[in-house]
Amino acid sequence: MITVDALRAATRTSFETVLADLSELVAIPSVSATSHDRTQLRRSAEAVAALLEGSGLEAEVLSAPGDGGVLGAPAVLAHRQGPTGTPRVLLYAHHDVQPVGRPQRWNQEDPFTVRHHAGRLYGRGAADDKAGIVAHVHALRVLSALGQGELPCSVTVLVEGEEEVGSPTFAAFLEAYRSRLDADVVVVADSMNWKVGVPALTTTLRGVLQVDIHLEVLDHALHSGQYGGPILDAVTLMCRLVASFHHDNGDVAIDGLVSRSQTATGAPDYPEADFRADAGVLEGVRLAGTGDLTTRLWTRPALTVTGMDVTPLDLAGNVLAPSCTARLSLRTAPGQDQGQALEALTSHARAHVPFGARVSVSCRESGPSFDGSQDTEACRAALWALSTAWEREAVSVGQGGTIPFISVLTRTFPHAQVLVTGVEDPDTRAHSEDESVHLGDLESAVLAEALLLARLGGAV
Incomplete structure (x- = not known):
């Protein structure tokens, strides 16, 4: 068995490595818009694969054919088998990012060179969604280290390369590699918390x-x-x-x-x-709706x-x-x-x-909506992991935005329990200038995912 205290201590000890890995990923301008250099997507995917291999998984860079047979953006697929009889967990994130917008509106010379200020790390993709990638990577590293090289459950990691342009080949990718992606629980690390210091599980999406x-x-x-x-x-x-x-x-x-x-x-x-x-909202402007x-x-x-x-x-x-x-x-x-x-x-x-x-x-x-508000074993495990990591009660929230590929996941794997988590907060400014991630919440997100995987595998 692994204790909560041991996981917390190991996460804190390795957090400088988390920041170093995140900084290196941010430095790769992996913009998936067709107007940008798409060779950077390959470079980014290879860097993610290297991180996952360093966490003890077998990783590959793969693509699926899109319209006209043109291959989609490179994705990373990695796997590590866990003990017999434990749940199969699929961890999702994406390594592509939005364009930087207007560079002059950033409070740093280069949006792809990270800046640290007031407990936050700034840079394009720092939160959306390269923080999600490093949360996966380091949760697995911590669990492997404390488990003497073993994970508490079987884990597959999918890191997509075209989420920011609508995931055009995502369905084809799932179909092509369906047998390798099938899971009992899916963790999508691409949402946000209620506020800094208050963790949240996203249960509905418009x-x-x-x-x-x-x-x-x-x-x-x-x-x-x-x-x-x-x-x-x-x-x-x-x-x-x-x-x-x-x-x-x-x-x-x-x-x-x-x-x-x-x-x-x-x-x-x-x-x-x-x-x-x-x-x-400007002073004097009334809010709309009832x-x-x-x-x-x-x-x-x-x-x-x-x-x-x-x-x-x-x-x-x-x-x-x-x-x-x-x-x-x-x-x-x-x-x-x-x-x-x-x-x-x-x-x-x-x-x-x-x-x-x-x-x-x-x-x-x-893009279809998502309703994951059912009371399931995986949902209870996620709320416990979030509450334990942040040391305060987690909340269940909806999001006004849409993550269309989740509906593709639920159609492809209808038996899977989908959990939507993330590291963003209201100050993150994802897709805008001065995107950032709160460092305290990032550390807690790594710990929460390690706790969740350990709980699902019966190791804590």
Whole structure:
């Protein structure tokens, strides 16, 4: 048996190595967007494979074919067999990262060279999701060292290389290597904690629909002075249509969408003052919607205009625009069928298009929701591990965002219990400038995963 105190001491002793490994991974600019140097993805995958091999696993860099037979981004698949009869656990993370955004907005010269400040480590990918990788690596190292070279259960590690571009070959990868990936418990290290010092298990995720709405009112542009008045331009009509998607109180006004109360056991309260500070809401701006904040964030739909093809100011002329396209992101509540949500949005657009303008709706992306709020043995083990590592009670939370590949995992391995954890916090700024990870929470995340694997294997 392994004691909690022994795991805690071993994690603390090895933490400088954790930081060194994370810093080396961050230094590899593994941006998966096609506009960047994709050879860095291979370099990153090989570095991850080396770390896992150093933890006693057999690791390979593999890819699956995508559209047209083109191979997807390199992923890492590693395995270590545990004692007979113990659970098979699949640990997931991703080694690709987002572009850096505007370099001048970072408080460091190079976003791929880590910066330490006030107990945090800054750099692109420092939290999302290279911290997840090192949490896996070092939890396995600690367990192997204390277990005299053995792990308490069978472990497979999958580190994907294209999560930040929608995981286009993830399903094909699972199918190609299905027999090697099958598991009883899946741990996805790609979410966040409630706040610094307060661990969380993510039990629900909203789904996402990204759609383009195209509106036409003229077959060509017109002089706004000669024809303005009887004809409203397409941009104005689009604004009126978009406004119809919300009630005056800010709730989504699309009939037929699932909406439910937040009922997760152990879900925390979210005071409005804390939310406003976390989100950076300007003084005097009222919050939208009704119900408590966690319900609005996690289990009700939300709709955002993420783009519109309005003429930029430096090209604007006195004309009536004949057409306009708006891109919408609809976050759907857990349990929502995505096809029905798309039908509801399309029906609303057609019913509310102003002045008889022509409208069409096309779906660009559909990511299902996730509901893992069931009381399972693995869930109880995860909450115990998190609470023990942080030395305070863990909470169950939802997330307003979407992790589409989780639905692929649950379809492929329907018997597996999926646990969603992570090392991010409200100050992390994942995908934005000055991304960072809190070092105390990173150490606790390593310990929590070691405790979870030990508990699942009956070793603690």
